[in-house]
Amino acid sequence: xxxxxxxxxxxxxxxxxxxxxxxxxxxxxxxxxxxxxxxxxxxxxxxxxxxxxxxxxxxxxxxxxxxxxxxxxxxxxxxxxx
Numbered sequence: 001x002x003x004x005x006x007x008x009x010x011x012x013x014x015x016x017x018x019x020x021x022x023x024x025x026x027x028x029x030x031x032x033x034x035x036x037x038x039x040x041x042x043x044x045x046x047x048x049x050x051x052x053x054x055x056x057x058x059x060x061x062x063x064x065x066x067x068x069x070x071x072x073x074x075x076x077x078x079x080x081x082x
Contacts, residue, residue, distance in 0.1 A: 002061075003043055003044060003046060003061075004044075004061070005044060005046060005061065005062055005063040005066060006051075006060040006061055006062050006072075007062055007063070007066040007071050007072055008063060008065070008066055008071075010044045010063050010065070011044065012041045012042065012043050012044065013041070013042045014039065014040075014041060014042075015039075015040050015041070015042055016037050016038065016039060016040065017037070017038045017039075017040045018034055018036075018037050019034070019035050019036040019037070019038075020032040020033065020034055020035065021033060021035045044063045045063055045064045045065075046061045046062065046063055046064075047061070047062060047063075047064060047067060048060070048061055049061075049062050049067070049072065049074055050074065050075040050077075051072045051073060051074055051075055052073045052074075052075050057075045060072075
């Protein structure tokens with residue numbers, strides 16, 4: 001399954017992690033220096049939900065921002081065992 005929101009299309013974003021060494025100048029050091037840069041990914045907070053789409057029940061992956069905003073109508077659980 002892809003890491004893309006069904007509603008807004010939010011997807012992973014690339015970034016960098018920066019490693020530094022040395023004591024900061026305001027703490028009495030000579031300053032921090034960058035010793036390494038590595039790649040990283042920021043992943044969206046996706047949840048699998050049963051939603052009503054075009055009048056039918058469908059399981060989709062939706063980001064929590066869309067869930068909280070009420071952009072999707074969640075399907076009601078069936079009560080077969082009652």
